[in-house]
Amino acid sequence: MTERTSTGRFPAGLRRALVAFALAQFICSFAGSNMNVMITDISKDLNTGVQGVQLAITLFLLVMAALMIPGGKLTDVFGRKWCLQLGLLLFGSGALISAFAPGLGVLIIGYSILEGVGTALLIPPVYILTTLLFQDIGSRARAFGAISAMGGIGAVAGPLIGGFIAYAVSWRAAFVLQTLIVLAIVLLARKAVHDPLPADRSLPFDVAGAILSAAGLVLIVMGILVADENAAMTPALVIAGVLMLVWFFLRVRAMERAGREPLLSLALFRKRASNLGLITQNMQWLMVMGTSFVVSTYLQVIKGYNAIETGAVFTATTVGVLLSSVFAERMARRRPQRTLIMAGFAVTVAGIVLLLWLGSATGGIGGMIPGLFIIGLGLGGMLTPSVNVVQSSFGEDLQGEISGLSRSVSNLGSSLGAALAGTILVAGVDSANPDRAYLWAMAAVAGAGVIGLIAATFLPRTRPGAVV
Template sequence: MAERTRTGRFPAGLRQALIAFALAQFICSFAGSNMNVMITDISRDLGTTVAGVQLAITLFLLVMAALMIPGGKLTDLLGRKWCLIMGLLLFGTGAVVSALAPGLGVLIIGYSIFAGIGTALLIPPVYILTTLLFRDIGSRARAFGAISAMGGIGAVAGPLLGGLIAYAISWRAAFVLQAVIVLAIVLLSRRAVRDPLPADRTTPFDVGGTVLSAAGLVLIVLGILAADEEPRLTVVLVLAGILVLTWFFAAVRAKERAGREPLLSTALFRNRASNLGLITQNTQWLMVMGTSFVVSAYLQVVRGCNAIETGGVFTATTAGVLISSLGAERMARRRPQRTLIIAGFLITIAGIVLLLALGAASEQIWALLPGLFVIGLGLGAMLTPSVNLVQSSFGEHLQGEISGLSRCVSNLGSSLGAALAGTILVAGVDSAAPGRAYLWAMVAVAGAGVTGLIAAFFLPRGGPAPAEAPGSAGR
């Protein structure tokens, strides 16, 4: 067990499992951001437009967000290790299909659909198994620190690695690399990962709840995507999405009252720390993906940078995330999670201000590096405590559901970040002053950060109290 280590190192079996979990999170985050620097190459090769590639990116993130909740629930039904490996196989299949895609439609099938579904199936087990295998707060913070660090690095290093691969070989090789890494994770997971809880195949699966929750999320994000062309349609789709999600929650309460198993337990929404932590997670990943998308598009479209130059600029963000994430365990011992989350938002917002100020003052792309580095420091500082706070708010019986909900909220933030930033850019890049569109897109990202900062201020000062369901003792 992790809590028995005294030398500062986990036992060999746990180390190998943690490597598998961290690599799984890395490859999923990498897949969500590496295409940002290959937008022009992909659109030219597949005979499509920048908007078409943006659609594929947003759909990938949306499929993840829409299916993450049922993906978390399936871990209880089918087993966490089984879902992890099956998700990896689906993801790898999608990567191979994407590498061979002759057009945008096949790319969407491989990247947006197959890889999106695979991610929704494999990510919840990563966080559930980490919570179950690493029992004490210090060990869990260290484990989540490693996973969050790899997730953050995957998101911000995606442009760099994707740019290098696209420049040296082809954008298609980036998908081949994903498939190879996934195969290695599968082999490692089969040997090193163990599931401490048996699957309960007698638990009914809420198909109706799955459809309603996914439909509601899809409608909201599609509404945001339509804002630049059909503002009225945006209002209709967003309102429809809210109504469908309201229907979903009403159905959940009705099933609980009738003694049936819903897709989500309402107990998940009675924990103040978790609710606020989910808001911070959503806005954090909105800022990660929004910044990556806006800066990548700006460098390529306005500054005329190629893929490798664009990726090189993001080295600063990668370094910032790596430095602060690697200190997650030490910071968790010295400071409350609330303090770390607040500090992370303040630093990230300051980084955006610095990015805009120096970018406006100089025509050199290297003027963007200080701001991107500070953004990386802030993101790395708060990703781990937010995850740890939410996951630690509940006992073992709710780990499948809270993990699915947590990852859904985070990936919805990524999807909203790409959709919101992309919508602002598409609406303004053809104007007389296209640079202003990128300015306003980054201002919108900073505004989301302010929302997360406000939520963080209301987090309880102490640690979260795990919520136990009635009658769950001994489960």
């Protein structure tokens, strides 16, 4: 059982570890969304267009999604703390390179690749170590709640913080901030974080499986991304990606039958609650990144607002997430996780409807604020329950794999949000009616919310705190 002090708080060592984990999730989520409000500034500075910045953002999210499963597996081979530290080193190095990027190519190397690979290495250990260090269900739920809340805050506050930095200093300063926060996490984690399980470097690593799974995800998202420029390529790339993933799963089944250890165990897909939880996670993060990218791009490129004005609009979403996060733990003790997830999707979709209705009626920023606030309330209330559903479905022996799979699915949702909704918007930016493209893009985000709501209705009706 996780020890508590007489005041009911975690011991100092665990609190410091939790702070390190929460900051790590925050900075990775922040890195995924703060670029959205700097699209115009980066485009001018690096002599590229909206599509170039969209490519960098989507590739960052896609690299995370494609490598998160292998990253989770490597934690068993090299150790959770070792992977955490290496991931932080790569992330920080990528942020520093991005801060001084002379062109889009270098920005992609530093931001999209190095930060993406670093995130794929550091995030699985965060969730695995949280599961191992916070052993009873109540403590683990509180820890996951704090980490997930910081992830949500990082994602929705990224535009606000990034906009302020870009306006006050430069978009490059946002990457310097990332480097400094990573340095603080490294210093904090050195003493506060310990790995209760030994690494086993004799474990096999399925290199071919890692290549197949990564290639499948990359092809699918890239197929969506090129739809506005080469629509004929989209079906071919998506079909090729699906075939790669089918090949991957057939290979996994064959390896398990032969008694060999694959990259991912099929046991992870044999629990209905976990499968549905993964779907809700994917749709949630598609909505987070889709909303952030579409609204930010719309305000900057179509309406002509600067970075600080665009970021300020997202204060409403940040406040909504913070408010719902404050009450998340209390609600988790009183309501089943299924109810919280369903309510979150319903509220978020309602927020999108309100955003489009009031925004269209008033034609100004003020009309967007109520809808963005409601969106924040919905998102903040359902992110943690989905994580709990998935992580609590398995024992410690599968935590490495399920953490990698869970984060991969979430980041795939983020990359799909930037690719799918972003492509719909970008394709109509130069059209005679760009506002219509904005409406269609946000309608696509709302459609993802409906899918998530339907999936959530099939989650088991477990009592609060129960293992699913």
